[in-house]
Amino acid sequence: MRLVRLLPLLMSAALVLPAAAFAADQYVPLQQRMSAEEFKAAGLDKLSPDELKNLDAWLSGHGKTVTKMVDQSGKPVFYPSSEKAGPVQGRVQGHFSGFNGHGQFTLDNGQVWQQADATQIACLSSDNPKVTIRRSLMGNWIMAVDGCNDQTSVRRVK
Structure with a gap:
């Protein structure tokens, strides 16, 4: 009897979790991901709106890189991906x-x-x-x- 009551809740969770994961994978444009100073320092302020749109489209089509290790300031720890994990x-x-x-x-x-x-x-x-x-x-x-x-x-x- 309890399982019957929990079934609608479980079904709702099964539908909501994939939608939340999909939303988390959505591409966020560069201007929203960078501060104004970072955007200007990278020279992206010199791009035309079309060039910026094309860059964002290209970036959204390529997989994200997830840095698993960061230091206290949030910057990636120095382990180049080309470096072998061997001794x-x-x-x-x-x-x-x-x-x-x-x-x-x-x-x-x-x-x-x-x-x-x-x-x-x-x-x-x-x-x-x-x-x-x-x-x-x-x-x-x-x-x-x-x-x-x-x-x-x-x-x-x-």
Whole structure:
């Protein structure tokens, strides 16, 4: 008897949810998505109304890119789509004696990684040790340094 009463509610939800998802996927024109300053800085104010309309039409026909990771200010985190999610290998530049909970590590390939948790781990001191940084199952980056029996979570800052 209760199921019979819930059936109209379930049917309504089944009809409303796809409509809400469709509305969320609708293209929003550039002038509404950007501030006036951003619009002008991008040079879009120089386009004629027809050129702007054509640009909006082109953008609406191409899939959106969703950035899954952003920093505190809302800007995308630096992980180019061309970058493999496979391990990063290199050497820490300079002296390494462990993880202090807030350390930054510059690698010989120019990348800079910062410890993402407050874990403090003492390791054997070494100069320019080999390092491997890999993705975890949850999408975070894990750093392991030769000569250190533990690893920690890191995030790329450069």
